[in-house]
Amino acid sequence: MTAPLAIQDYYPPDYAVCYGCGRLNAHGLQVKSHWEGDTAVCRFSPRPYHTAIPGFTYGGLLASLIDCHGTGTASAAATVAEGRPIGSEPVPRFVTGSLNVRYEAPTPIDAELELKAIVKEIKGRRIVIAIDLFAGGKRTVTGEVVAFRLMD
């Protein structure tokens, strides 16, 4: 099951102002997650000013990508678990309960980043998402998001 738009582009307007992934936040990162079967994929190119030390990407930005890609994946997973097409209403919106990020290697700033998310667990309002982040095909960061569904 896939969908023509990114998961975040289906969020209701009140839930689409997030600095990380809100399509209505002009200052934000506009993270976009695409459901591709068992994996949700996000691609992002850091801006030149998203530096950590020269040549490498800021870890807080990488944590932000993992955060919003995680809650977006949770939204899609919850929809699919209900047997509905992604984007069908009500579109569930998740918030982050915890975020764990492990930086395995420096992430070059000039590479397009690819994040792959899988669902580890769905239990009521709580969904656990595991994410690997790759730069130029090499995994540099892993993360886990525990996401909680807001009441519809």
Added chain:
Amino acid sequence: MTAPLAIQDYYPPDYAVCYGCGRLNAHGLQVKSHWEGDTAVCRFSPRPYHTAIPGFTYGGLLASLIDCHGTGTASAAATVAEGRPIGSEPVPRFVTGSLNVRYEAPTPIDAELELKAIVKEIKGRRIVIAIDLFAGGKRTVTGEVVAFRLMD
């Protein structure tokens, strides 16, 4: 032991371009950490566009504050552990090995945030920092940063 400048303001120029805390990154958050004895303190006022859902602060921003306040605190702690004044050369620079953040309650966007960091462990190049984040005096987020010292 305290110091007149923020810890990050002593970083050598090459290590002062971080999007989170680099004084030389005009686009960045310019996180500032102040060593106050056993605790390092950071204060930060989110911008209006640092939204999660309306009225609340984006979790990725909070993770970023914890990240840079953690590595800054590690730098100060390593200096103090060597019996030197904060800001004396060489100023150690730490990078993040892992970042764990737990969101206990929504963080209002219109409150000044205060982060308090303590050193949990110093072992060679590795320092573990625990951080509590408060909004209007209420703790809303806790975090832990495992930081590794770059070679001087």
